[in-house]
Amino acid sequence: MLSPWVLYTIIGVIGLALIAGSVIGARVLWKRQVKRSLISLTGRREALGASYKGLQAVFVALAAASPEEMGAFATEPDNEQRKSLEELHGRTVILADDVKQMALPKVLWRAADLLGVAADTLAKETGKVGEAESPEAVLDALGDIDVAAVKAAVQPADVEIDRLLQDLQIADPSVYGGGLYI
DSSP: OOOHHHHHHHHHHHHHHHHHHHHHHHHHHHHHHHHHHHHHHHHHHHHHHHHHHHHHHHHHHHHTOOHHHHHHHHHOTTOHHHHHHHHHHHHHHHHHHHHHHOOOOGGGHHHHHHHHHHHHHHHHHHTHHHHOOSHHHHHHHHHHOOHHHHHHHHHHHHHHHHHHHHHTTOSOGGGGOSSOOO
């Protein structure tokens, strides 16, 4: 028969092993959740980047436009470039709301805040043309779009997400999915 001290020692060792296993398991699961959330946030960053490139494409197209095409942009609400700006506005409004409503681990809050600010900025800027009534107001609103402010808002979000990807050793987030196939 075992002495009581040996029995207590065995029970203590088993208890410590269970506690250590629980702590290690919880930590592994937490890191996994942080990585999943970061991949999701990265997908939204890619959507924002695509919207930013869309805004740039509209400006490139309008810079190459003839006076007649610029007149059509100013007077026709169903003009391709105006529709593109409206679509970009709608997407970025949804994206900004989506980022604000994401439940994220605290380590990702700063990145999500920066991404939300960038999406809000892009939504505000792309919505200016849609709010204009007269052709002159449309052209004034187009001139009021601050692409530099959008770029200034997008860059810190990109930097922060890249830093987190590096810290968590996620080399290629696209292999995980997360909506990066745009």
